[in-house]
Amino acid sequence: MATLRVAPKPEAAPMKAAQVPKPGAEFEIVDRQIPEPDAGQVRIRVKACGICHSDVLVKDGLLPGIQYPRVPGHEVAGIVDEVGAGVTMWKKGQRVGVGWHGGHDNTCRECRRGDFRNCRNVKVSGLSYDGGYQQYMVAPVEALVPIPDGLTDVEAAPLLDAGITTYNALRNSGAMPGDLVAVQGIGGLGHLGVQFANKFGYNVAAIGRSSDNAVLAKNLGAHVYIDSQATNAAEELQKLGGARVIIATAPNSKAMSALINGLGPNGKLVVVGAAADPIEVTPSQLIFGSKTIQGWAAGTPAASEDTLNFCVLTGVRPMIETYPLERAAEAYARMLSGKAEFRVVLTM
Numbered sequence: 406m407a408t409l410r411v412a413p414k415p416e417a418a419p420m421k422a423a424q425v426p427k428p429g430a431e432f433e434i435v436d437r438q439i440p441e442p443d444a445g446q447v448r449i450r451v452k453a454c455g456i457c458h459s460d461v462l463v464k465d466g467l468l469p470g471i472q473y474p475r476v477p478g479h480e481v482a483g484i485v486d487e488v489g490a491g492v493t494m495w496k497k498g499q500r501v502g503v504g505w506h507g508g509h510d511n512t513c514r515e516c517r518r519g520d521f522r523n524c525r526n527v528k529v530s531g532l533s534y535d536g537g538y539q540q541y542m543v544a545p546v547e548a549l550v551p552i553p554d555g556l557t558d559v560e561a562a563p564l565l566d567a568g569i570t571t572y573n574a575l576r577n578s579g580a581m582p583g584d585l586v587a588v589q590g591i592g593g594l595g596h597l598g599v600q601f602a603n604k605f606g607y608n609v610a611a612i613g614r615s616s617d618n619a620v621l622a623k624n625l626g627a628h629v630y631i632d633s634q635a636t637n638a639a640e641e642l643q644k645l646g647g648a649r650v651i652i653a654t655a656p657n658s659k660a661m662s663a664l665i666n667g668l669g670p671n672g673k674l675v676v677v678g679a680a681a682d683p684i685e686v687t688p689s690q691l692i693f694g695s696k697t698i699q700g701w702a703a704g705t706p707a708a709s710e711d712t713l714n715f716c717v718l719t720g721v722r723p724m725i726e727t728y729p730l731e732r733a734a735e736a737y738a739r740m741l742s743g744k745a746e747f748r749v750v751l752t753m
């Protein structure tokens with residue numbers, strides 16, 4: 406049995422993890438045993454993990470059912486380090502990522518119809534189980550995304566949530582090449598949305614709340630920049646013919662509401678920025694011109710794979726600030742401040 410490989414003893418190599426001990430508590434850096442993958446799972450040696458605004462759900466305990474302590478992180482890039490029983494598709498040493506979609510049951514009504522994104526028992530990485538703010542994590546095979554050679558780990562990580570969200574929302578929006586597509590918010594999601602919208606061949610209007618990001622937005626591929634503080638952004642969009650699609654990335658419901666009148670006939674407001682307060686719209690705003698408002702959440706690992714490959718093909722890249730895992734609390738605070746340009750990524 407010379408070929409039998411002996412797994413390293415977990416106690417021989419404890420790892421570091423940044424965990425939230427309980428809702429609302431500060432991050433703590435702890436030593437943990439390296440987890441072992443069960444059947445149908447792999448262990449990933451994490452190389453990079455993006456910090457996303459939705460990690461606030463874990464940090465502040467905003468969703469019921471989260472078990473603590475919990476290690477957040479759903480923008481994970483790393484290397485398959487060990488495979489559990491029955492895993493044949495993924496090999497040790499392979500570069501993989503894990504995004505928001507952390508698993509599905511394959512048995513519910515939606516899964517039986519192939520709509521894994523809307524699985525009734527969908528798992529979220531870093532929320533349903535420990536995510537990527539640690540040196541090693543375990544994930545089910547249906548959550549894995551292969552990372553192409555053309556992307557570094559820190560580049561790939563934010564694309565697994567911020568990237569796929571904007572890419573997938575836009576490619577499913579119904580907008581055609583040449584259509585006027587507005588991207589509201591030039592931040593973590595928006596700076597990627599502008600790039601994708603440009604590469605998809607849209608006429609891209611970037612909408613920000615000051616003139617600060619005007620030059621940047623044009624460099625990212627916006628054809629027009631609209632300052633929503635200095636002008637009425639909806640009127641500006643109408644001057645351009647009305648938007649076929651507005652993708653709303655900044656979590657600001659008032660700003661989203663104010664843009665609805667910027668939609669053209671059959672226009673659609675696609676909401677990806679998660680704000681807690683209501684969007685306000687009158688029925689007549691929707692009825693005349695057959696306007697719609699649609700929400701969109703990330704996508705499946707297959708859609709993440711498409712996102713990564715598209716980025717390699719076209720040169721779309723996230724703008725990132727990196728922090729070592731040990732400074733997770735500082736990195737999280739930087740993300741929360743809204744001042745990061747634009748995605749904060751932990752490195753291990």
Ligand SMILES: [Zn+2]
Nearest residue numbers: 510513516524
């Ligand atoms: Zn399901």
